Amino acid sequence: MRGTDLDAVIALDAAAIDHNHTLVPLISAPAVERCASRRYWAGMRRRRDSRAFVAADGKALLGMLCVDVRNARNRRMKIRRWVYLHSLYVEPRARGRRIAQRLIRHALAWAQRHGAGGATLEMAANNDAARALYGRFGFAVQEVMMARRLRQSALSARGADPGAKVVR
Ligand SMILES: CC(C)(COP(=O)(O)OP(=O)(O)OC[C@H]1O[C@@H](n2cnc3c(N)ncnc32)[C@H](O)[C@@H]1OP(=O)(O)O)[C@@H](O)C(=O)NCCC(=O)NCCS
Numbered sequence: 708m709r710g711t712d713l714d715a716v717i718a719l720d721a722a723a724i725d726h727n728h729t730l731v732p733l734i735s736a737p738a739v740e741r742c743a744s745r746r747y748w749a750g751m752r753r754r755r756d757s758r759a760f761v762a763a764d765g766k767a768l769l770g771m772l773c774v775d776v777r778n779a780r781n782r783r784m785k786i787r788r789w790v791y792l793h794s795l796y797v798e799p800r801a802r803g804r805r806i807a808q809r810l811i812r813h814a815l816a817w818a819q820r821h822g823a824g825g826a827t828l829e830m831a832a833n834n835d836a837a838r839a840l841y842g843r844f845g846f847a848v849q850e851v852m853m854a855r856r857l858r859q860s861a862l863s864a865r866g867a868d869p870g871a872k873v874v875r
Contacts, residue, residue: 713748715768716759720744723796730831733854744794760813762797762806770797772810774818789825790818795837807840815844 724740751757756776762769773794779787792814797806818826830837832851 712766712768713751716761716771717745717748719768719771719796719798720748720794722798723794726796727831730834731854733856758814758817759794760810760817762801762810764801768798769801770806770810771795772807772814774814776818776821776823786824788821788823789827790814790821790823792826792828808843811840811844 721741721744724735724737724744728735728737728740751759757773759771759773761771771794772792775791775793777789777791779789792811795807795810815826826846827849828841828846830841
């Protein structure tokens, strides 16, 4: 990412956050995520275990993908070192030109060169484009997170379900 304008990267990540919010409005809070994103990118140049891959047309940033290297703390973990992919975003006007495909290919090659034995990522379950894209690279669903809202007022006013016990 050398030479790339940090503000442009942060702007692209903000667009990625907003897009993700349209897919998972129940669990994401764009304003909070944008703050975390600004902190993340501000520390990016100091981190040796992260890399950002960008696609640019002159000075205009068209897409990006970020990779964090993670190491297992437990010796028994099957994979001792893996990468976590995040912040994949391609500007709407540049989509369908295999930019994401190229970013992923570069990121995975970089990960292999740095000794990673696996790669993980998270995505909205209904992000069909990303699912098809990552599927082409051999990614498969391993875990599913489910979510629902809980009404606070009704439960706290009447107390907990008498049939349920709380173990302390
Ligand atoms: C998903 C996204 C990154 C794809 O970027 P892109 O550069 O247009 O993708 P590519 O041109 O490299 O597409 C490669 C493959 O991905 C899949 N794909 C991409 N867009 C797709 C779509 N809208 N619907 C279904 N499959 C799609 C296809 O398999 C495609 O191959 P094909 O063109 O031979 O069919 C882009 O749409 C985007 O930025 N979306 C918003 C952010 C986002 O969802 N990020 C992923 C978070 S996990």
